[in-house]
Amino acid sequence: MLLCRISLVSQTLPRWGRRSQRGGGLLLRAVSFSSSRCHGVSSGEGSAQPAESGSGQGQYRDTVLLPKTDFPMKLTGQKLLDKELEIQQDCKFADLYSWQRERKAKKEFCLHDGPPYANGDPHVGHALNKILKDIRNRFEMLRGRQVHYVPGWDCHGLPIELKALGELGTSGLSPLQIRQKAREFAEGAIARQMAAFQRWGVMADWDQCYYTFDGAYEAAQLKVFQEMHSKGLIYQDYKPVFWSPSSRTALAEAELEYNAEHVSRAIYTTFPLATLPPNITKEAGITNIVSVLVWTTQPWTIPANQAICYMPNAQYSVVKRLDNSELLLVATERTANMAALLGTELEVVSTFTGSQLEGGICKHPTIPSKEVPLLPANHVTMAKGTGLVHTAPAHGMEDYSVASQFKLSVDCIVNEDGKFTELAGPELHNLSVMNEGTDRVISMLKECGSLVKEERCVHSYPYDWRTKQPVVIRPSKQWFINTASLKDKAKEALQKVRVLPESARSSLLAMLDRRTYWCISRQRSWGVPIPVFYHRETGEALINKHTVSHVAQLFKEKGSDCWWELPIETLLPAAVLKKSKAGPVGDYIRGEDVLDIWFDSGASWAAVLEDVNKNAYVEGKDQIGGWFQSSLLTSVAVRNKAPYKSLVVHGFAVSEKGEKMSKSLGNVVDPDVVINGGKDPSTPAFGADVLRWWVAESNVFSEVQIGPNALNSARDSISKLRRTLKFLLGNVHSFDPRSQAVDPKEMHYIDQYMLHLLREFSIKVTDAYSEFDPGRVIRVLQAFISRDLSSFYFSIIKDRLYCDPEDSLGRRSCQTVLEEILDGVTRSIAPILPHLAEEVYLHAPEGETLFRSGWIKSSSVWRRPGLEEAVEGACAIRDSFLSSIPGKNSAQYDLTIAIEPGLLFELMESLQEEPTSTSSQLCELMMSSRVKLCSELPRDLPSDALLKHGTFLINLEGGVIREDSAYSIAVVPTSAARCPRCRRFTAESTDCLCPRCQTIVSQSQ
Structure with a gap:
């Protein structure tokens, strides 16, 4: 009847509209009832049985079709672990990836695996990342796409080298011996991590993983290197880099972590003006010597000072200390701060713009024979200090920019161990710059009367990400990528990438802005050698497409160990020398530096992916300045496009208190213990699916708590x-x-x-x-x-x-x-x-x-027209009915529904064609004993009847047709008895089956 009536309506009316909450059809809104579909009713799957034992009712139990399954309600402990492993075996989890690669599919989904570092056991950070990827891969495979997912490992680098050597150190070991031990360590870590990933149910090409120490991978990496070098993007230079004395190597910015609790001995010191700037020599009141006041958190860099910088557009003042009449030059807006700091009033003698300081020359406080100029610079700020910046080009990135502009000396006074060299003078030679070297410099400033004040400064300072020791900035001859020339292209490429969450895009762009060059050389043994040869006498580098291509082919065939194993005549044969127009092979020696591991992993798109335009990258937020960026820069440099179509940036796994996990805090969660349980009874075996649910349920775009x-x-x-x-x-x-x-x-x-x-x-x-x-x-x-x-x-x-x-x-x-x-x-x-x-x-x-x-x-x-409207309308009336008998059994009541003639009545009539029924679909929905459907309530209702009224707004698509229908219900206790078989109140007496059950039982006998 419903189909007939609704068919007529659907032929004359627009398509049924969408409901506001639960899908298509009419928007039905009940005015007088609860929105819950089943107000006051609890189902509990499988909890109720229709036939009870006792009182003669159990005799009908065998006639009731109860649920039957051997599927266990609960699996715990060893049974759970055994079941998961059994399923992995029986359902051939290990073969799933190859199966789906062999089937025909119209579309491919490529998720490129960012290589985890092969330096330790699997941890919950791995679990978060790998499971998140696997969830998406399995979904794409299920919906018919061919998944491309090749897991990989980042195998080179200092941390692996240090862990592999342990207490042995590098003393007496050749590069090949070091590399052998590092390789063995990495292979062990890879095996443990791979076994864990497979136990977590990660579907991947486990037989064809990529490793950055494979010869074929290294050859592909050198091809990227060669193309970038040919374009002039890779060059050798002598400039300041982040240097780790504890590791004795240069570091890229991605290899730094910033310690917000680092304490420095900050100082205020003076540089006397030997020559006043020409534009202020005639200023009234300046009769005594004026000293430029500077502030630095790195006193050890004072001996390397080459200039003092000012902001051209700022205001500066010569002020007189009222406690000792000393004249100081400071930024005007910093005067009040300086007065409070020095504990004395500062009287302004004269004020002028920064540009008027041009031509001023200062005496170096600890090197009497040295003079340093006042120079303009845009990096000077007024947030801290005096508005005048001590500039040591060898030991600061911005300082180096000033030196490049004004041709200042960039002499390095710090060696690879972080100690002063002979150039620093006999008083400082061999002192550690961060410790006793700083002490001695401060003492020297005191002795010459230049130290104005010393203070303890807690600030953020770069540390080596592996040794957890502070780094210094020092110049050295390194290989660099000119990222400044790639920046605009990289930004443009990034605009075409979908980033989740979108807020991460600004972080990616900010990282690109901050990086003007990328130091890619490392002074270690465990890595991909930079394929360069140096002239024995001149030190000039020999590197071109002929030399690099030849070395790359050797790496592909033999692996990069051959850089140390083969004679130079094989690495640099006569044919290559001839093409390079170079001298005899005896004039050259092979380079000893290796490539930054971020270049290793950043070239993975070239070694692993078939099409760099269809890929998703999914990694933690630390990769914004790491793999995401190195991959982008290398791909843009070589192919003028990003290596990924979409980026997903997730947060870190942290403790339930939101703390970073560490062994010292005792809050480390081991995924192996999560799955298999621990020795402590408080650490039960949860199995892999619980770990996966934790990942899925978390808001992965923020910090993910586990405990x-x-x-x-x-x-x-x-x-x-x-x-x-x-x-x-x-x-x-x-x-x-x-x-x-x-x-x-x-x-x-x-x-x-x-x-x-x-x-x-x-x-x-x-x-x-x-x-x-x-x-x-x-x-x-x-x-x-x-x-x-x-x-x-x-x-x-x-x-x-x-x-x-x-x-x-x-x-x-x-x-x-x-x-x-x-x-x-x-x-x-x-x-x-x-x-x-x-x-x-x-x-x-x-x-x-x-x-x-x-x-x-x-x-x-x-989805059928009218269907939803009929059921939703009945659900609304049902809610009204149930809310009138809170906490009581709806099956014990008879329900009368009165609706004015119209569409709503027709909808309800389609669920119950007869006026009164105990078995209609409307009665089933109401879960009552009996339902009577009429156009108005009977006048002879019993006195104990519960009455309720309401209205429905029926809104067809677009609001073209709206019908506001009123309804009333009357609820009375049923006079029927409960059937001993079905337990519905539809029997004539308690010892008698209802008509339906009588028929079923008689037919089964």
Whole structure:
């Protein structure tokens, strides 16, 4: 009847509109009832049984179709671990990647794996990253795409070298011996990490991983190096770099970490003006010697001073200290701060602009024979200090820029160990600049009367990211990439990249802005050698496309160890020398530096990817200044485009208190202990799926907390999910969808309605996975289960499932939907919980491997005009009914529904054609004993009847047609007795079966 009536309506009206909360159809709004679908009703999957024991009722238990399944409600401890490993084996997790690569697919999804560092055991940071990637890969594979995901490892670098050598150090070991030990250490770390990733269920090409120490990879890397060198982007120069005395090597900015609690001995010191600036020599009142006052947090750099910089557009003043009449030159806006700092009044003698300081020359305080100029510079700020900046070009990046502009000396007074060289003078020679060297410089300033004040300064200072020791800035001859010339191209390329979260884009751009050059040479043995030869006498570098291409081919064939193994005649053969127009091979020696590991990993796009225009990169936020940037710069340099189409930037794993994990704090969470349990009873075995749920449920775009609370919560959520899955499995155990499924057009309307909700659910889940948002997947899943299934559909259908004839249309209709729901829910969780999903699928009627069978199979046919409106309207009336009997059993009441003639009445009439019924679809939805549908309430209602009134607003698409329909309900206790079989109040007496159950029982005898 519904289809007939609604068909007439749909022919004359626009397509049904979208509901505000739960999908398509009419926007039905109940004015007088709760919005909950099942107010006051609790279902609890599988918790209620329709036939009780005792009082003669147990005799009908065998006639009731209760759920049957051996799917366990709960798996814990060793049984859980054994089941996960069994599923990985039986469902061939190890073969899944190769299987999907061999199948035909119209589209490919490429997620390029950022190489984790091969220097230790797997940790929760690895788990967060690898599982997040795997969730997306499994989703893409399920929906039919061919996934390209080759895991890799970053294998070179100082940390591995140091750990491999341990207490041995490098004393007496050749580069080849060092490299052998480092390789062995890296291979061990890779094996442990790979085993962990596989245990977590990560699907990947484990047989074809990439390693930055492989010869083929190194050759591809050198090809990128050669192309960048040919374009003039790679060059050798003598300039300041971050230098780690504790590692004895140059560092890139990405290899620094900043210690916000670093303490420096900051000083204020004076440089007497030997020559006043010509533009202020005639200023009145300046009769005594004027001293320029400067501030620095690095006193050890004073001996290397070459100039003092000022801001041309700022105001400066000569001020007189009232406590000793000394004349000081400071920035005008810093005068008040200086007076407070010095504890004396400062009288302004004269004020002028910074540009008037041009031509001024100062005496160096500790080197009497040295004079230093006053020079303009744009990097001078007024935030701290005196507005005049001590400039030591050898030991500061901005200072070096000033030296380049004004041709100042860049002599280095610090050696590779962080100690003063002979150039610093006999008093400082061999003193550590950060310790006793600083002490001595301050003493020298005191002795010459130039020290004005010393203070303790806590500030952010760069540290070596591995040794955790402070670095210094010192000049050395290194190889650099001119990133300044790449910056604009890189920014333009980045604008075409999708960045999640979008806020990370500004950080990427800011990092690019700060980097004007990139030091890519390292003074170590464990790495890819820079393929350069130096002339024995002149030191001139021999490097060109001929030399690099030849070395790259050798690396591809033999690996980079051959740089030390082969004679130079093989590395630099006569044919290459001839093409290079170079002298005899005896004139050259091979270089000893290796490439920065960020260049190693940054070239991975060239060594691993087939098409650099279709890739997603997913890494932690620390890679904004690391792999994301090195990959971008090398790709833009060589191919004029970014190596990625999309970037996903996730946060770090931290403790539940939000603290960074460290052994000293005792808050480290070991993923192996999470899965397999620990020695302490408080660390149970959670299994891999709990770890995966933790990743999925977290807001990965912020810091991700992990600890007992988060893990227990994840376990409890999976347990609740298992209960729902068990209920579904138990009720389709004897159902064969191939022969017993009911066509949607013949189903009960509430069953059709659930198919519609399932379709909406599948669309939302698909969208969430596509947006790299598994947390939203879980929220959508939990809402669907708790609201649409547990609290609504399951509570309504149990009577039909358990007590209707096994082959009845109503029961098969319900089972058809349950099978679709089971399939849809199982597939929706599969990317997050692959072990549980496969376990469910092995119990389901199909009984095959889920991951080889595709994504959720919803159908647009499930959305039918009028269907939603009928069920939603009934749900609204049901809420009104249930809210009138809070806490009471709805089955013990008769319900009268009165609706004025109109569309709403026709919708309800389609659910119950007869005026009164105990078995209609409307009665099933109400969960009452009996429903009477009429156009007005009877006048002879009993005195104890509960009355309630309300209105519905029926709004067709676009608001073209709106109908405000009134309804009334009357609720009275039923006079019927409870049936001993189905427990519904539809029997004539307590010892008598209801008509439906009488028929079923008689037919079964």
